[in-house]
Amino acid sequence: MTLSQPTRRLALTVAAVALALLPGCAIARMSVNDPLDAAAVRQLQPGVSTAADVVQVLGAPTDVVALGRRSAYRYDAEKTKIAGLVLILFNMAHRDTRSDRVWVFFDEELRLTHIASTFATHRTRYALPWSDVHGEGDAAKADAKRKGMQP
Amino acid sequence: MRSRRWLALLPVVLGLGSCVQLDWTRESYEEPMPKDAVQRIPIGADASVVFDVLGAPSGVWELAEGAVVLAYANRGGVEFGISGSLSLDDSPVAPSMAWGDEKIRIPGLVVELDSGFRVRDVRRGTARDASPPRRRPVPVE
Numbered sequence: 001m002t003l004s005q006p007t008r009r010l011a012l013t014v015a016a017v018a019l020a021l022l023p024g025c026a027i028a029r030m031s032v033n034d035p036l037d038a039a040a041v042r043q044l045q046p047g048v049s050t051a052a053d054v055v056q057v058l059g060a061p062t063d064v065v066a067l068g069r070r071s072a073y074r075y076d077a078e079k080t081k082i083a084g085l086v087l088i089l090f091n092m093a094h095r096d097t098r099s100d101r102v103w104v105f106f107d108e109e110l111r112l113t114h115i116a117s118t119f120a121t122h123r124t125r126y127a128l129p130w131s132d133v134h135g136e137g138d139a140a141k142a143d144a145k146r147k148g149m150q151p
Numbered sequence: 152m153r154s155r156r157w158l159a160l161l162p163v164v165l166g167l168g169s170c171v172q173l174d175w176t177r178e179s180y181e182e183p184m185p186k187d188a189v190q191r192i193p194i195g196a197d198a199s200v201v202f203d204v205l206g207a208p209s210g211v212w213e214l215a216e217g218a219v220v221l222a223y224a225n226r227g228g229v230e231f232g233i234s235g236s237l238s239l240d241d242s243p244v245a246p247s248m249a250w251g252d253e254k255i256r257i258p259g260l261v262v263e264l265d266s267g268f269r270v271r272d273v274r275r276g277t278a279r280d281a282s283p284p285r286r287r288p289v290p291v292e
Contacts, residue, residue, distance in 0.1 A: 129176060
């Protein structure tokens with residue numbers, strides 16, 4: 001197949017521009033702590049589990065907060081994905097951060113009373129600034145792929 | 152001829168990069184809260200209702216008499232900015248300018264629980280005006 005002269009010139013120009021932009025591309029991923037295990041958190045039962053059970057299942061907490069006679073442990077993990085284009089005059093980037101976070105609340109006898117959980121590290125996406133990647137339904141699709149998120 | 156003119160412009164464009172910059176950034180930090188969150192959390196409800204609607208809070212603080220504050224916040228939006236600076240030889244003056252259109256918001260929601268872990272107040276706004284109450288001061292002996 002032989003390309004016509006204008007088509008070849010256009011293809012060369014597109015290739016040259018793509019090649020010139022390539023060194024400006026930047027992609028990065030940052031994680032703080034390992035993602036939390038949703039299935040393990042479901043093992044904990046308010047009114048039954050104790051602080052010792054929680055530590056056995058989830059390990060050492062990130063933070064311990066005294067709440068009068070109550071107390072709470074925080075567990076968290078964070079994931080950030082950054083995609084960008086760094087040119088000489090013009091820079092653009094998309095930074096997306098989501099977290100897994102679990103708060104467990106205890107009474108004065110260190111028995112579990114409440115659990116608050118959010119699992120979202122798997123929802124982080126690479127994108128560029130013109131696209132809002134967190135539309136309705138995207139979270140459900142991502143949840144379906146993560147182990148332990150299904151009830 | 153035209154391509155030579157463009158080539159001649161290239162050093163000017165490259166040189167401009169050292170003093171002028173255009174930035175376009177989109178940021179999304181944490182899941183946005185449901186729009187009807189306040190309506191779904193009735194006063195007097197157990198804290199588990201709050202956790203079902205909003206998930207795990209960003210922060211938890213202690214208030215006086217066993218009360219507790221749960222704080223939720225997320226951040227997101229698009230930022231566009233132009234900045235420029237110029238250094239003049241042998242001059243202490245270095246003029247610079249910056250213009251930006253920042254549409255990044257930090258919606259915040261604060262829930263106050265009483266000592267029985269029941270909702271006694273829910274407030275929503277931006278993080279600036281929905282700041283949680285301060286911690287209980289340490290008692291002085």
